[in-house]
Amino acid sequence: MIETKKLTKRYGNLVAANEITISLKEGDVFGFIGPNGSGKTTTMRMIATLLNPDYGECYVCGKSIYTDPQEIRRLVGYMPDRFGVYDDMTIIEYLEFFAATYRINGPARRKICEEKLELVDMSFKRDAMVNQLSLGQTQRVGLARTLLHDPQVLLLDEPAGGLDPRARIEMRQLLKRLGDMKKTVIVSSHILPELADVCTRVGMIEKGIMLVDDYVADVMKKSREAIILQIEVTTNHEKAAALIGQMSDVANVEMVGTRIDVTLKKGVEDYSSIPSALIESGFKLKLFREEELNLETAFMMLTKGKQQ
Numbered sequence: 223m224i225e226t227k228k229l230t231k232r233y234g235n236l237v238a239a240n241e242i243t244i245s246l247k248e249g250d251v252f253g254f255i256g257p258n259g260s261g262k263t264t265t266m267r268m269i270a271t272l273l274n275p276d277y278g279e280c281y282v283c284g285k286s287i288y289t290d291p292q293e294i295r296r297l298v299g300y301m302p303d304r305f306g307v308y309d310d311m312t313i314i315e316y317l318e319f320f321a322a323t324y325r326i327n328g329p330a331r332r333k334i335c336e337e338k339l340e341l342v343d344m345s346f347k348r349d350a351m352v353n354q355l356s357l358g359q360t361q362r363v364g365l366a367r368t369l370l371h372d373p374q375v376l377l378l379d380e381p382a383g384g385l386d387p388r389a390r391i392e393m394r395q396l397l398k399r400l401g402d403m404k405k406t407v408i409v410s411s412h413i414l415p416e417l418a419d420v421c422t423r424v425g426m427i428e429k430g431i432m433l434v435d436d437y438v439a440d441v442m443k444k445s446r447e448a449i450i451l452q453i454e455v456t457t458n459h460e461k462a463a464a465l466i467g468q469m470s471d472v473a474n475v476e477m478v479g480t481r482i483d484v485t486l487k488k489g490v491e492d493y494s495s496i497p498s499a500l501i502e503s504g505f506k507l508k509l510f511r512e513e514e515l516n517l518e519t520a521f522m523m524l525t526k527g528k529q530q
Contacts, residue, residue: 251398
């Protein structure tokens with residue numbers, strides 16, 4: 223659905239996007255993560271044919287940004303991080319105005335606008351003035367506008383930027399819904415945990431360079447050098463730690479209060495012998511689990527040393 227090959231954009235001596243290569247399939251929700259000024263918006267604008275690259279190629283649904291820009295614009299819905307609204311329009315009038323620019327005419331226009339408002343949970347505000355909405359509501363109306371022509375590809379630039387916690391949760395729920403609809407989505411953010419439970423793939427960009435690009439599960443797997451177990455027993459915590467430390471698959475044991483953190487040797491995935499040994503020695507387990515690795519930790523581990 224989206225394929226970029228060494229997509230590059232320069233502004234004088236500044237390389238805003240440096241040979242960005244991405245390949246996304248139908249239904250992929252791609253979290254484009256990086257600090258402000260890292261090249262996310264530049265890359266998305268090139269994919270949307272709003273900015274000409276200096277080098278490289280990009281195909282959207284098999285169409286080239288060089289030879290088929292008009293066709294790509296029919297296939298893509300682009301939502302910038304900030305967009306203007308019209309003060310003297312109601313929401314439904316606002317959407318109908320943009321639907322007309324997509325040549326959606328007749329009774330179908332009102333029907334489609336109503337459907338998109340329902341999709342983003344804004345039907346109850348259909349007759350409100352656009353300039354009277356909260357920031358979160360304005361973002362949802364902007365998303366409804368982006369969806370009017372039923373694009374196969376969505377490019378959403380910081381859609382949760384500036385939103386309060388509740389509005390962020392609602393936006394994430396909307397993004398999940400779009401993925402379920404088999405839309406191919408690129409959604410950017412400079413906040414790592416924001417996209418962890420939304421995306422199927424993640425790209426991490428810094429100073430115009432793509433540092434990580436993979437499925438979320440694989441990113442987590444690559445960033446974990448060894449499994450860390452969190453163990454707690456009812457009594458004799460130090461003795462339990464000493465017993466675990468003598469086991470051949472264990473690289474390190476650390477006490478965190480009464481909890482025992484156990485780092486296994488690299489490559490060890492079967493740790494069933496540890497609880498067995500504890501139980502056979504008379505210990506009672508209160509806690510036994512793998513330490514969870516979040517996307518933020520994965521990013522820090524995978525990009526260590528690459529950002530200079």
